[in-house]
Amino acid sequence: MSIGRRDFLKAGAIATTATALAPGINLIELAAARSPEQAASAVNRWGLLIDVNKCAKGCTACVDACRKENGISDEGSPTTDAQWIRKVTTKDKATGYEQAFPVMCQHCEHPPCVDVCPTGASFKRKDGIVLVDKHICIGCRYCMMACPYKARSFIHEEITDQSHNAPRGKGTVESCTLCVHKIDRGDGSTACADACVDENHKAIIFGDLKDPRSEISRQLKAQPSSQIRADLNLNTGVRYRGLS
């Protein structure tokens, strides 16, 4: 493996960052910032940045990885089967220009699903992740109607062989959890973002929107990005780059 001058310099810069960000602080400690007995706090706000131009047409690696990680199975009913993340294709009718990109729960700062939930099952965690507490969800599906992104699914069938990461069951609503189990474990990524890196597309960046040093914050600062239905003022945690 030969390393060019540019890469050598980069390696040096990263290695320096790893050893000493500042006296007493370093990357290894930052990665394990929250201990299991510590509650999620508003110090962080987790989000995703999706680069539409890097998202490959026909590639469903993120969707497949999500299904595997969270144990989502087909119940033989395509119209109602759960989908936490889906590839959406848009077409400019005037020019015929097509774009395909993944859409999942946008983890809004002001989530309409939480506003309408009659039991408080739909809630936003302090670190910005929007979740369904299935223990108290009554399956009324108001949240599904309120969500402008069609991000939520209702489970119609009995579910067996659930993943240990994601308990799921009949009669409740569910959606993308931003791989909350991975965040709590300190993995620092989601299944979809990992899968996109594995495919070498790197279209999905996961990170902390409140940490100015995080990759996602630096990328958002460097180049323009947008929210889907920004007009609704929901301040989504999932941002898109190159969306036209």
Add this chain to the structure above:
Amino acid sequence: MTHLLAMAQRLAGALIITVLLSPLVIADSSVPKPEIPKAKGDQCVEDTDYMRRNHMVTILHQRDETMRSGIRTKKHSLKNCINCHATKTESGKLSVLGDKGFCQSCHTYASVTVDCFSCHSSTPEKNADLNLKASKNNPHQAGLTYKRATDLSKKDKKALSQSVSVTITETKNNKAADNSRSGQ
């Protein structure tokens, strides 16, 4: 007053019936007590008596802590219960369910439905270590200390530098990523 009297009469009646029928009930206790399978660990997270009476409260409390606040301590987690208490069922699968399973055998005896497993997995995690010893890779294990980068051994430093160079190789292959970065 007549109302109170009628109530007292009814109560007395009920008492007499209970007293008369109680030998019958005792005589008819043909439901065998469940054989509770032994757990893998040496010691439960709480006393057995406490757990028999209060496990539902303990799990309920932990459920809200985990769901709402992301607190994932192992001690009272359902996963930890299952990892330790799952036994082989007739089909050969490890589970807390099944006629002789830890949860179901007792719940059937007490005639109480277990709701947990309509959503939660009833099988243990593959790499469950039962919290008996500190694992090197799991940051949730007690007793694990994090090293400062300056305290890293030569071997760890080498591993770190290798992981860095892998990241860079991938960046190199991706021209789009390279271009977007050079624009900063």
